[in-house]
Amino acid sequence: MIQKLIEKIQKTKAPICVGLDPMLSYLPEYLLQKSFDRYGETLEGAADAIWEFNKAIVDATYDLIPSVKPQIAMYEQFGIEGLKVYKKTVDYCQGKGLIVIGDAKRGDIGSTSAAYAAAHIGKVKIGSNVFSGFGTDFLTVNPYFGTDGVKPFVDVCRENDKGLFILVKTSNPSSGEFQDKLADGRPVYELVAEKVVEWGSESMDGNYSNVGAVVGATYPEMSRILRKLMPQTYFLVPGYGAQGGTAEDLKYCFNEDGLGAIVNSSRGIIAAYKKAPYDKFGPEHFADASRQAVLDMAADINRVL
């Protein structure tokens, strides 16, 4: 699966990923109102508005980008109706040829992780039939349980040609509280990184592994070290743009071949029309604003590669 992602990155010349994390406050008022007129101020109404919002952004950007990353929490908050739109978004993006990274950060004891893996990147057997619940191409995974909580995800990757991004060093301000603690003189995130390499060695796909790592753009010094520790691990890099990470901060996430990382931006793309310099597009043209923001982001990153 990682090779498919790399091919699409090379084709689009854009190592980026659009975070489809639609908060209701990002949606233009007119779009929200249209869905409310149809379904009322209900879970169905909110879900419908999010669907129309996603669809417009995907239609306006899919030819420029290799992948999208829907954050499932933003859909889960609207219960079943929200999750229906998550699934619909995954299917729609795949139909447009995009690689879909399900951002769910699941992780549990072995048998439970196996169920999550089946749900998101694998298959579930029912009698003599086989189904996939959400069917994304990649999934983000939380490593707190250690090897037996992660292995079921790795197994499903190998069996179904899917991929993972495992949390190593997250982009948020307090990520250091546990992740940076020194154990025998080395931060916990480095120990996690070594395990990611070990887990990933079981699912190589060309020069890179299907088992990638989440490495926040907001800690460039750490990404420099992690890049060396994990030469064959693809990085999913959150934190660019709205969270404060700049293109300069990102360069250590890439290998010398210009590969090795895919950078996510959510708010900065999908809510671009709300802020200068994209506010000139106006709410009616929010998707065009997103397209321009994608072009600018790709140029900004390519500048440092």
Add this chain to the structure above:
Amino acid sequence: MIQKLIEKIQKTKAPICVGLDPMLSYLPEYLLQKSFDRYGETLEGAADAIWEFNKAIVDATYDLIPSVKPQIAMYEQFGIEGLKVYKKTVDYCQGKGLIVIGDAKRGDIGSTSAAYAAAHIGKVKIGSNVFSGFGTDFLTVNPYFGTDGVKPFVDVCRENDKGLFILVKTSNPSSGEFQDKLADGRPVYELVAEKVVEWGSESMDGNYSNVGAVVGATYPEMSRILRKLMPQTYFLVPGYGAQGGTAEDLKYCFNEDGLGAIVNSSRGIIAAYKKAPYDKFGPEHFADASRQAVLDMAADINRVL
């Protein structure tokens, strides 16, 4: 919320929680067949069978127990149809007066954790209306992101009188890989425990906090230390029974007042009919087998209190 749980524990004299984690392999063949006859070997068919299974077990045990803990992964693997049954199970259990611990182990950066908190224990605002997505009473949370990833959950607890159980030391074999690493001579799980106390101080409810901790039954020496570190923190204790934890292992999880812990059993209760001494009930009476297993588990735990 923790006081409501304590009251129900005292009333039932059973500090236990039935894990509603229905794998299809736990279901009696005849029950599965009935749903397949109706809906085919489909996601709907599997979901319907799980619903009938859960309902029968809840009907047979609700008067004996304070709480249930549905593991959302087991529902998520059947996609939207599975999640509909998760929600239906939550509602049904609450209708029977049970306290529902949603076992979802969510956790992310702040804004995303806020969405998860809204989804599971909070509310979401849509126009001038307010809805709850899944509406459980407690939620399990993963602390890997540190304070800013956990605080949105704590805030929602305080605002909505709900509760949390935050992963401190998990029950699985490789939980020690990161959780036991010594940082300045102290294991990471102790550092997490101290943070849980700090976070919990913002949501006290009587002698205990609404912010509890997950402490596995399979590591009794560690629970002894954690009990002392977190005197006002309720423990959710997985790992009893099928995972190997015994009643003797549990006693350190409780305070001297006999409170402070609630012990989960999943397979050992819901699939009791599959194993001696409960196999004598037969598949048709699987729910009666579960009832007997609950009675035996409560007696076993009360023996050491």
